[in-house]
Amino acid sequence: MLILTLDNHNHLQLADILSDDGWVVACLCAAWCGSCREYFANFTALAQRHPQVQFAWIDIEDQADLVGDLDVDNFPTLLIQRGDIVTFLGPVEMDLRLAERILQAQMAKSTEELQAEAGSSDERRQWQQEGNLLRRLRDN
Template sequence: MPSLTLNSENREEVAAALAGDRWIVACLCAAWCGTCESYRATFDELAARHPDKLLIWIDIEDQADVVGDLDVENFPTLLIQHHELVAFFGTMLPDVGVAHRLVQSTTAQSDEELQELIINNSERADWQRNCNLRSLLRNAL
């Protein structure tokens, strides 16, 4: 199954999907970025490897009112979230094997384990305040 692409017409549908129990893996990219353009097929392959997760492609310029405050330093950037817990936010090598291992290892953690990591790491605590995709999309609706 290919990934979803967030756009102005499907925001409510995506928000409803985000409200579910599945892990969320979002790729934050830009249309002008050549690396992102070539990574799209890789991200769809990642979606096929993880059909139990919700994979979302987000163009940070087209969806600036949703993700405008996120500090995307380079492309592609992945955001991995479960419920209201942001488990990962960072630049990703454009390699499906690396992304697959990251998704596997991150989603193997329980919410309790994620909470412990958040409590003990200021960067992860910042992710909770600034990178929660569910909150960002709710605020943009």
């Protein structure tokens, strides 16, 4: 399975991957959003290029209990996380190359670099609190 469409029955699968210090790339989207539907093809292509990463499609309305008060300003929004560290959280352009560059840049960093960056700004500290999928999955 290239992309895990998150539903109420597979939260633990994603939590297990993150608990094992694995990488997850989640697209936060909405079923009504035309841009999200268009982006799905790019997201699938990205997943095909990175089989070592778990990709997840999260409809923020269907999974409102999980997403909670996480502020999604625009679609599509990517959340990239390794283990307990949110490495990226923000809207992305529809261009597959941009998402791939973001992912590759994050994956090239050591755990120490990721941890240092996680606390390097107010925005990144907020990602750790509000965007952490592992914590949200455990608490939900």
